[in-house]
Amino acid sequence: MGFLSEKPPFPCNRPVFCCILANTLLSTVPGVSGAGPSPEKTLLTPILDAELIATGAITSYPIKPNTPTGCPTPATITRAMMTLCNIPPLFINAGLRHTPTVPCYDVYGCAGEDPRFRDALPQVKDLYHRGEAIGTLLSQYSDLLVIGECVPGGTTTALCVLRALGYSASVSSSFADNPVSIKEDICSAALLRISSDGIKDPLDIVRYTGDPMMPVALGMIKSYTGNLILAGGTQMLAVAALSRALNFRMPYVVTTCYVRNDSTANVQHLAEQIRVRISYVDPEFGNIGHPGLARYCIGEVKEGFGAGGAMCLAHLLGHSPEEIRNLILSTVNAYS
Amino acid sequence: MGFLSEKPPFPCNRPVFCCILANTLLSTVPGVSGAGPSPEKTLLTPILDAELIATGAITSYPIKPNTPTGCPTPATITRAMMTLCNIPPLFINAGLRHTPTVPCYDVYGCAGEDPRFRDALPQVKDLYHRGEAIGTLLSQYSDLLVIGECVPGGTTTALCVLRALGYSASVSSSFADNPVSIKEDICSAALLRISSDGIKDPLDIVRYTGDPMMPVALGMIKSYTGNLILAGGTQMLAVAALSRALNFRMPYVVTTCYVRNDSTANVQHLAEQIRVRISYVDPEFGNIGHPGLARYCIGEVKEGFGAGGAMCLAHLLGHSPEEIRNLILSTVNAYS
Numbered sequence: 038m039g040f041l042s043e044k045p046p047f048p049c050n051r052p053v054f055c056c057i058l059a060n061t062l063l064s065t066v067p068g069v070s071g072a073g074p075s076p077e078k079t080l081l082t083p084i085l086d087a088e089l090i091a092t093g094a095i096t097s098y099p100i101k102p103n104t105p106t107g108c109p110t111p112a113t114i115t116r117a118m119m120t121l122c123n124i125p126p127l128f129i130n131a132g133l134r135h136t137p138t139v140p141c142y143d144v145y146g147c148a149g150e151d152p153r154f155r156d157a158l159p160q161v162k163d164l165y166h167r168g169e170a171i172g173t174l175l176s177q178y179s180d181l182l183v184i185g186e187c188v189p190g191g192t193t194t195a196l197c198v199l200r201a202l203g204y205s206a207s208v209s210s211s212f213a214d215n216p217v218s219i220k221e222d223i224c225s226a227a228l229l230r231i232s233s234d235g236i237k238d239p240l241d242i243v244r245y246t247g248d249p250m251m252p253v254a255l256g257m258i259k260s261y262t263g264n265l266i267l268a269g270g271t272q273m274l275a276v277a278a279l280s281r282a283l284n285f286r287m288p289y290v291v292t293t294c295y296v297r298n299d300s301t302a303n304v305q306h307l308a309e310q311i312r313v314r315i316s317y318v319d320p321e322f323g324n325i326g327h328p329g330l331a332r333y334c335i336g337e338v339k340e341g342f343g344a345g346g347a348m349c350l351a352h353l354l355g356h357s358p359e360e361i362r363n364l365i366l367s368t369v370n371a372y373s
Numbered sequence: 374m375g376f377l378s379e380k381p382p383f384p385c386n387r388p389v390f391c392c393i394l395a396n397t398l399l400s401t402v403p404g405v406s407g408a409g410p411s412p413e414k415t416l417l418t419p420i421l422d423a424e425l426i427a428t429g430a431i432t433s434y435p436i437k438p439n440t441p442t443g444c445p446t447p448a449t450i451t452r453a454m455m456t457l458c459n460i461p462p463l464f465i466n467a468g469l470r471h472t473p474t475v476p477c478y479d480v481y482g483c484a485g486e487d488p489r490f491r492d493a494l495p496q497v498k499d500l501y502h503r504g505e506a507i508g509t510l511l512s513q514y515s516d517l518l519v520i521g522e523c524v525p526g527g528t529t530t531a532l533c534v535l536r537a538l539g540y541s542a543s544v545s546s547s548f549a550d551n552p553v554s555i556k557e558d559i560c561s562a563a564l565l566r567i568s569s570d571g572i573k574d575p576l577d578i579v580r581y582t583g584d585p586m587m588p589v590a591l592g593m594i595k596s597y598t599g600n601l602i603l604a605g606g607t608q609m610l611a612v613a614a615l616s617r618a619l620n621f622r623m624p625y626v627v628t629t630c631y632v633r634n635d636s637t638a639n640v641q642h643l644a645e646q647i648r649v650r651i652s653y654v655d656p657e658f659g660n661i662g663h664p665g666l667a668r669y670c671i672g673e674v675k676e677g678f679g680a681g682g683a684m685c686l687a688h689l690l691g692h693s694p695e696e697i698r699n700l701i702l703s704t705v706n707a708y709s
Contacts, residue, residue: 140503143479167476178514
């Protein structure tokens with residue numbers, strides 16, 4: 038395939054790129070998330086990533102939001118693309134444990150609770166309605182909205198939601214070695230609560246076992262009037278599946294080829310089940326000349342902070358794969 | 374004069390209306406602020422006003438952000454204008470004591486401290502830089518930015534800043550009977566700290582005795598690339614005076630005729646000293662048919678939440694004074 042497996046079929050005159058930041062306490066369960074140097078510090082990753090993208094450096098904490106093996110955070114890719122396109126990204130705080138260090142559009146949510154033991158999002162309706170308000174606001178400003186996400190632990194909440202909706206889903210991971218059995222155990226416990234309470238309504242499923250990104254994204258999808266791209270892998274497929282269950286207009290999904298190639302997940306088959314259009318970006322990191330980026334090809338990190346959608350947006354705005362790859366490499370080299 | 378004393382000299386193709394919400398602990402000093410049913414509850418007024426504008430009703434607290442005499446909050450005027458123009462306003466949280474009930478673009482500041490005893494804004498530089506980030510973002514979306522404010526107690530911080538900058542200022546009040554002596558006492562104490570420490574730099578003056586709205590507005594003025602209207606009275610003149618002191622491009626100020634007519638303030642003369650262009654809106658509330666709005670003419674409330682700028686924006690977008698007055702009346706009647 039070329040740089041894009043399929044070109045999204047809409048114009049791109051006044052794009053907005055946003056990224057929804059959220060925490061789920063599941064990311065602090067040892068082994069669930071590779072998005073940070075330790076389980077507890079995964080809670081900081083959305084904040085550090087946003088700071089890196091907004092300012093070009095992380096100065097507020099003496100840590101980097103890289104994987105334990107030092108693989109660069111996908112936020113460096115998104116940073117490079119925002120610089121290339123001269124687009125300042127909009128960060129949306131859907132519910133974080135700590136206070137961000139850069140301005141965010143804030144819906145005043147909380148970190149999602151552990152769905153094994155209690156409702157993950159008691160305030161799901163408020164988050165949904167506040168997401169609607171953001172979608173209405175952004176409709177005024179733009180004709181294309183790209184929504185990324187940064188939710189450590191979010192593939193596990195995605196798994197729970199997809200299974201609760203009845204899909205035979207497997208989800209991806211930022212670990213090269215996907216911790217499938219930990220995720221399956223969490224999912225079983227969450228699904229038991231859902232089935233024993235007879236929960237069927239999509240937003241109720243999110244309340245039981247989702248993360249704060251989901252209802253905010255759903256509200257935005259509901260109210261936004263332009264074209265929509267969900268930039269992410271299995272987490273955004275969970276949002277697409279919820280859109281389908283709610284009879285919303287279906288968004289378009291863009292992610293990286295590294296998510297599609299994850300043999301522990303079934304992204305292509307899942308997209309077909311959901312009946313959502315999906316395109317894959319292949320930035321050919323294997324030969325880009327950076328060992329950390331090359332590890333994306335063997336299954337580490339793969340995607341995050343809307344990196345796939347950001348590369349796609351840069352391409353839609355007329356930048357060549359060569360320009361895109363060169364700026365990613367120089368950005369990662371300057372940062373790591 | 375007609376509806377507008379002067380028509381702002383720029384086009385209005387893609388306008389954004391935003392309002393910066395902030396607290397200063399000065400509003401809790403008894404007698405300083407009329408923007409709320411009690412001194413302590415003035416801290417909630419920006420949140421309640423934003424909720425009213427965003428949703429059309431206040432349901433989160435059993436109080437209304439009216440004056441102690443029941444005069445309607447100017448947010449009802451802004452609500453009516455946003456409805457008329459079909460423009461969703463952007464709320465910016467520059468530093469509030471309590472958590473908002475509607476989404477806000479948040480710079481993660483704190484309420485301003487009492488400038489008699491300590492620095493009002495230790496983090497003034499951060500707030501300024503985060504305001505710059507917002508201005509950059511909004512430049513992408515729009516060609517005209519109207520900035521309103523809701524800062525109970527803000528005329529007192531404005532007085533302190535204007536005097537510290539060397540202007541012979543008197544400032545307006547939301548009280549019909551301006552509590553001049555309380556404000557003067559606070560101002561004297563703040564100026565004593567400033568002069569004894571030899572403070573001259575404009576942002577240092579804001580650090581000593583400003584409120585969180587000011588540095589955020591200044592950052593936005595610095596980075597925004599389109600045309601700018603500051604929607605407010607003496608508080609926005611303080612921001613204009615700081616812009617002048619910092620050698621920034623000068624914004625345009627729009628306020629109501631009720632602020633200009635305040636004989637305890639010297640708005641027209643102050644604008645001349647600052648060399649900032651100012652236009653006044655006269656919505657003729659005296660004969661509109663509502664006793665609370667008519668009290669604006671005898672000097673109560675006068676302005677707030679960018680109401681003057683919102684009426685001006687509606688007029689620039691082609692709505693007649695008659696339409697504007699009718700919708701304000703029906704909105705206030707439905708609410709009060």
